[in-house]
Amino acid sequence: MTDHITISAETPWYDLFSRGSRDWLRHNEKVREAVQQNLPNLVAGPDVITGSQDRTVQVPVHLLEHARFRLADSSQQSYTSAGQGQGKPGDVLRQAQPDMGGDEGEGGNNDGEVKLLLEFKVDDIIDWLWEELQLPDLQPKRNTAITDDEYVREGWDKHGARARLDRRRTVKEAVKRRATQEKTQENPVPFTNEDLRFKQLVQRRKPATNAVVIFALDVSASMTDAERKLAKSFFFFVLQGIRRRYGKVETRFIAHTTQAWEFSESEFFNVSGTGGTGASTAFKLALELVETEYDPSQYNGYLFYASDGENFTEDRAAATEYLAKLGKLLNYIGYVETVPGSPRTSETEMKMLCGEVERTGAPIGSSILTRHEDVWKAIRKFFVQQQSE
């Protein structure tokens, strides 16, 4: 009788490819697309800011489900199925678990569920956001007539500084020469001076793309942690948006109570002061900065100010005056009022003040942040408004 079975084990190529991992990667790609579409909601979480140091954020997402027709889970009938083991009708196999509430129950329900931790580059997120929110790119000031000089590479030459030697091109030349010489010569010289090629630089003029962003924050006693967090989120994304447009962005940070100080970025969000609120001090300091260090004809200037809306009434005149002056020098001024929880019913001192300045035609806008979702609304509003200014 002949053997009807064969056994072979010569399959060295099986290890070489994996369809499973290729499809898994494709799945992840789709997740990324899906995440991208939901980005404003996803990134609204506060963890984005904490992840900003290494320029990536991690977003936990569910695996995609390939949908099929399925019978509905019936709430009317209970689920029945077959099992095996000792027991008689009426035996309780598992007691209903008293609802522990909170995380405990959650963990039980999602038992065995696989979650994916996707890492995104902050830059990518910002790009997607701009697409998603259909935000216009910032407009540099039209009257920035001053232009910078810039060197760009253009062309080659046989002479030049050693530092600008173009190795690739030099080798190419040498190869060409040797190819022709080989017919006549036994061993052509590897390189000759004739082979050398150098990159050339030319001077070009380009429009100024400098920007300065001044962040001002009210750090008086009335600002709570939640309010600072909202302000921080907003500042972070606004800055990303501005960075998208300008080649060189400088940032300055001003905190104020009844006095104003300049801080470094790392200190800025940790500062807390005591006492009352006098916004004019911050505006005055910003104005000084702009006037002394950032010539409006060379810099696109932005000021973003966050506060809880309170301001001393006796400060009103001074604050209005400085704001109006700033409005003439800067591209745009944004004011966000951080009010975690329910929005206030009456208009705050600061909002009123901004409204007043806005009516004089200054490029200023204000927005209220109560929840993280509002950050996107505010950013959208500012960028759209800035466009139309």
Add this chain to the structure above:
Amino acid sequence: MCTTTNSAEAIEQLKQYSSQIEKLARDLGLDYYPVDFEVVPNNFMMEIAVYGLPVRMHHWSFGVRYIHQLIRQGMGHSRIFEVMFPGDPCRAYLVNGNTLPENTLVTAHVLGHADFAKNNHLFAQFMEMAGGHILEQAAARAHRIETAIQEYGQERVEAVLDAALALEPHIDINRELHRPLYPTQVPKAEPEPEPDHFQKRFRMLPGEKMALDGQPVAKRASIPPQPEYDLLWFIAHYAPELEDWERDIFLAVREESFYFYPVFACQIMNEGWASYWHARLLREADFLPHDLYLSAIKAHSDVVRPYAAERQLALAVNPYHLGFSMWEDIIEKHGLEAARRIVKEEDDFGFVRNYLTKELIEKLELFVYEARDDGDIRISENNVHAVHEAILAPKFNYGAPRIAANHLHVDGSLQLVHDHQSDGRGVDLSRAERVLEYIGRVWRRPVTLHTVGERGEARVVTSKRL
């Protein structure tokens, strides 16, 4: 002894044992097409299990299954011993990481499957319709789909696969694999029989003559003429703007679905039969070294057991254990000949309903349990009928809701209808909406599904506008 089956010696040993086992199997009357075994690395085995075929088309949903399987294996919850593809020849895969005793056991197990696949009517019927080379065909189709990706782009091919694979179980297994299209015209009515005396007089009444004359000779048939449950076939042939390569994909998925059906519908019988034979072949294989036999039998009892070792109870029924116990019972009571007849004629429905007796249910301690909303799980009953139906419930209609194409509107839009009465409730609406979206992308016209909501009220799900 318990090393992996990686080395040349181990393979040689396995070859020797399996050829002896094969001789024994023939002597015991097993009847099968040739089986090609291949010893493969574990990761390849896992992919075969995930894709359902050794070489199959790419789709992201397989990637999700793959990662789940990878995690289960990583946690030690799942181990794959064997995958067998019926055909002529059959193809079986063994894992080189498993031990020689385990692989010896698996070889015997596969012979049981091979015997089942040659003799069972469902398997035989498929083979008659599609031939014995489905694996090669599937690989060729996978290759064609790969070419399509290059030609039409990932997005478009994926859209077609999203729809086709979502409808995978929606075939009509009572119809042939290769079906003619619907007749385009309603067949002419039979020539009327010579009118009898009453009708002659009746027609002479005023007005009756005219009504008869107005009848057209033949009219255009409506599509489909009756509700069509083979959605893959229907969409492949009647979608208004389907391109040829898209139709190819639908028919590929459909043919593979026909191929998987016998395995699905006979799981308990088939696994039980294979387990019965691996146990018997090993028992009677006196040429095996004693310690190899012991290790192999240990592996047998790990696979064919009702619940995990540390448990006393399981909220599921292990098909290996159930099938194995049933075949032992049948062969003990009625003999091997009767068992072979059952292999030939039944599928799991007939097998469980006819041969899972009250005594066996009591012996195996099978029961029906009820998981209530409040989280209580209790044993509700253990009478014969209830146990049968609880075991078979997930197998109805290929495990999917009964959904038929019902009407093709003049504007090309498609109406699907869910036979909620036989399913007992409606479909999951949010999933249905997404499936309709998949279908809508290939149908390119609106698609609606009529089903019922939670309280039995009529619900219509519509594909989102594209």
